[in-house]
Amino acid sequence: MNYTLRIWRQENAEAKGSMVTYKVSGISPDSSFFEMLDILNQQLIEGGQEPVSFDHDCREGICGTCSLYINGRPHGPVKGVTTCQLHMRSFKDGDTITIEPWRAKAFPVIRDLIVDRSALDRIIQAGGYVSINTGGVPDANSIPVPKEQSDDAFDAAACIGCGACVAACANAAAMLFIGAKVSHLALLPQGEIEAEHRVMKMVECMDGLGFGGCSNTYACEAECPKGISVTNIAILNRGFLTASLMKQKEKPSKGDSL
Amino acid sequence: MPLNSSIARKSLMALAGLFLAVFLPVHLGVNLLLLAQDGGRSFSVAAEFMATNPLIRIAEPVLFLGFLLHILYGLMVSGANRAARPVGYQRPNSSDTSLLSKYMFHTGLVVLVFLALHLADFWMLKVGLVAPPEGIDRHDFYSRALILFQSPWYSSFYIASFLFLGFHLNHAIQSAFQTLGVNHSRYTPLLKIAGSVYAVIMTAGFSLIPLRLAFFP
Numbered sequence: 001m002n003y004t005l006r007i008w009r010q011e012n013a014e015a016k017g018s019m020v021t022y023k024v025s026g027i028s029p030d031s032s033f034f035e036m037l038d039i040l041n042q043q044l045i046e047g048g049q050e051p052v053s054f055d056h057d058c059r060e061g062i063c064g065t066c067s068l069y070i071n072g073r074p075h076g077p078v079k080g081v082t083t084c085q086l087h088m089r090s091f092k093d094g095d096t097i098t099i100e101p102w103r104a105k106a107f108p109v110i111r112d113l114i115v116d117r118s119a120l121d122r123i124i125q126a127g128g129y130v131s132i133n134t135g136g137v138p139d140a141n142s143i144p145v146p147k148e149q150s151d152d153a154f155d156a157a158a159c160i161g162c163g164a165c166v167a168a169c170a171n172a173a174a175m176l177f178i179g180a181k182v183s184h185l186a187l188l189p190q191g192e193i194e195a196e197h198r199v200m201k202m203v204e205c206m207d208g209l210g211f212g213g214c215s216n217t218y219a220c221e222a223e224c225p226k227g228i229s230v231t232n233i234a235i236l237n238r239g240f241l242t243a244s245l246m247k248q249k250e251k252p253s254k255g256d257s258l
Numbered sequence: 259m260p261l262n263s264s265i266a267r268k269s270l271m272a273l274a275g276l277f278l279a280v281f282l283p284v285h286l287g288v289n290l291l292l293l294a295q296d297g298g299r300s301f302s303v304a305a306e307f308m309a310t311n312p313l314i315r316i317a318e319p320v321l322f323l324g325f326l327l328h329i330l331y332g333l334m335v336s337g338a339n340r341a342a343r344p345v346g347y348q349r350p351n352s353s354d355t356s357l358l359s360k361y362m363f364h365t366g367l368v369v370l371v372f373l374a375l376h377l378a379d380f381w382m383l384k385v386g387l388v389a390p391p392e393g394i395d396r397h398d399f400y401s402r403a404l405i406l407f408q409s410p411w412y413s414s415f416y417i418a419s420f421l422f423l424g425f426h427l428n429h430a431i432q433s434a435f436q437t438l439g440v441n442h443s444r445y446t447p448l449l450k451i452a453g454s455v456y457a458v459i460m461t462a463g464f465s466l467i468p469l470r471l472a473f474f475p
Contacts, residue, residue, distance in 0.1 A: 008348075019348055072352035079354075098349040105342050168353050170360050171339035203263055212342030213264035213335055216433040217360050219353035231441045238439025240265045 001027045001088060004096040005040065007052055010109050017109065019098075029089035033076065034059060034066070036088055053112040061085040061225065064160030067167070068113055069100040074164035074223045082162060082225045102163055104172035105210040117163050119209045120177060124161075127194075127201035128181045134190045149187050156184035158226040165220035165228075171212030176220035178202050179232030182239055196243035203240050264338065265437075271331035272434035277324045279431065279456070286463045293470055298400035305399050309384075329370060336363045358425045359433070365426040372419035379406060404471070413468035424461030428454050 002025040010017025024040050031039075034056055041051035057065035066083045070076035076086045091097060101109050106119040145153075157180075165176035182199050185191030191198075214233055221230045260266060288308060291301040308314050358365070382388045383396050390396040391405065406412050431453030432446065440446075 006348075069347060069349075072347065072349040074353075100347055100349065103343055103345055103347055105344055168351065170351065172342040173339075200260075203265055204260070207264050210342055212339040213268055214437070215335075215339065215359065215362060216429070216436050217355045219351065219355045222354040230436070231443075234436050234439050234441030236439075237265055237269070237437055240263075241269060241439055244260060244263075244266065 001029055001091075001093040003027065003036070003088075003091065003094070006096060006098045007113070008100045008109075009052070009112055010101075011111065013108055013110055017112075027088050029087070031088050032059070033068075033070070033083055033086040033088065053110075053114050055114050056084060059084040062160065064162040067102050067115065067117075067162060067164075069102060069167055071098050074102065074167040075162075075225055079222075080225060080227055082160075085225075102167035104163075104166050106172065106174070107163065107166065115163075117161075119211070120161050120163060120174065122209065123174065123178060123202050123205050124181065126205035127198035128185070130185060130191050131194060143189050145188060153184050153187035156180040156187070156228065156232055159184070159224075159228050160226060162225065164223050164225060166211065168219040168223035169212065169214075170217055170219065171215055173214045173220075174206055174209075174211040175214040175233045175236060176224060176228055176230065178206055179230075179234075179236035180228045183232045183235045186235070186239060195239060196247070199236065199239040200243050200247075203236075264335070267331050267335050267338075268437045271328055271335055272437040274324045274328035274331065275430055276434050278321075278328060279427065281321055281324070282460055286460065289464065289467055292400065292403055292467055298404075301400050302398075305397075309397070325373070329366075332363070332366055356429065359429045362426060362429060362433075365422045368419060368422040369426060372415070372423075375415075407468045407471045410472070413472055416468050417465045420461045420464045423464075424457045427457035427460060431456060 002023070005022045005024060006019050007022060008017055009020045022040055022044075024036060024043070027036050027039065034054075037052060037054060044051045055065050055067050057063045059066075061082045061084055064082075066075075068075065068083045070083065070086075075081060075083045076090065078086055078090050099113065101107075101113045102115045102117070104115075107115040107117055109115050159177060159180035161177065163174075163177070166172050166174050169176075182195075182202065185198065186195040216230070216233075218230050221228065261270075288301070288304045291304050292298070294300045378388065380399060380402065383390050383402065384399075386396065390398075390402070394401050394405070407416075432450045435441070435446070435449055440449075
């Protein structure tokens with residue numbers, strides 16, 4: 001199959017980028033999107049040109065490294081998959097495919113299609129963890145967790161942190177990502193204790209990094225390769241509002257005052 | 259509460275919006291009395307009640323505050339959202355979302371223009387900031403409304419504004435609850451339907467008045 005590719009090329013973070021058109025031919029419909037880009041890059045290298053830079057790692061749809069905004073949709077036209085799991089049979093022979101980097105103030109372009117997504121790591125560092133060592137796998141039923149709650153926490157924990165929610169959102173908001181992290185920890189007993197502190201810290205960090213806010217268009221849910229639900233954003237909002245309104249006055253410390 | 263956080267701002271916008279959504283059916287109820295075939299008597303009674311009842315008098319400044327909060331926070335939230343993506347996409351987003359939810363700022367802006375005109379036509383007239391048309395008492399909203407609705411331009415703009423308000427409300431109700439953290443597998447789908455029904459009733463109700471006066475005077 002033959003395709004015309006319109007790809008964002010940008011030499012570095014400071015350079016002014018532009019869309020460049022390339023042609024690829026003889027592509028198998030069963031090749032993956034990245035195999036098609038590998039073929040393009042081979043052509044470019046053999047022609048003495050710089051290959052197109054793009055993020056990829058496991059190519060199994062589980063690591064969250066790959067990105068790409070393909071024809072107006074993060075991770076391309078197929079629902080519930082990452083770009084690495086997208087195949088060329090999802091496009092028609094002769095199609096023009098537009099490939100852009102994720103766009104957000106908090107995700108600056110590093111080169112071509114690669115953006116710096118460390119803003120998501122900084123949000124996790126702000127509170128997306130459990131402070132104490134929770135030990136190894138506990139014996140079954142030694143910590144009671146209702147089945148529904150465990151399922152919801154697991155669904156939220158499926159987030160791979162790829163940033164498609166930010167890329168899809170009209171406001172470049174990271175609230176589905178944070179919602180998933182907040183619910184995944186707060187729904188389980190080990191994470192519940194720090195839930196209020198966590199949600200405040202993560203939202204404060206999110207605002208400081210220049211992400212937008214949620215206006216409930218739900219493009220994030222539609223594009224999330226792991227099907228994370230916007231219910232998690234309501235849980236985030238609820239957690240933040242409750243934590244903000246119910247925060248007690250800080251008591252003077254009684255211990256460690258020798 | 260950290261009032262400058264994005265979630266706090268949106269929550270205040272949502273609360274003010276829900277307050278305005280409670281006020282709207284009251285206004286519609288009074289307006290529908292324009293259609294009573296009694297020469298404006300029942301409308302005037304209702305208008306008199308609204309103008310003199312002490313509870314309503316207290317509610318009026320609260321209502322103004324509600325509008326002010328909703329508009330100011332709406333502008334702030336929209337501004338911050340726009341700033342979050344300084345470089346846009348070449349190919350517009352084609353994700354599977356509800357179309358109108360993306361245009362809350364735009365539909366809100368149309369309603370704001372209508373609101374400004376509406377205040378100039380009625381409220382500023384009432385408090386004496388603008389002079390009433392000749393031969394009409396500044397408290398006589400009935401005659402004022404009938405004169406305005408005689409103009410097909412005004413009526414068309416009026417109906418168009420309520421159409422945009424309907425688009426705004428259709429997304430607004432369920433969106434406000436989601437922002438306030440209310441999302442429930444059983445009730446949220448019902449809330450979405452209720453929000454749409456509410457939007458249709460408001461748009462149809464307000465539009466009925468100029469339509470009826472134009473076609474069955």
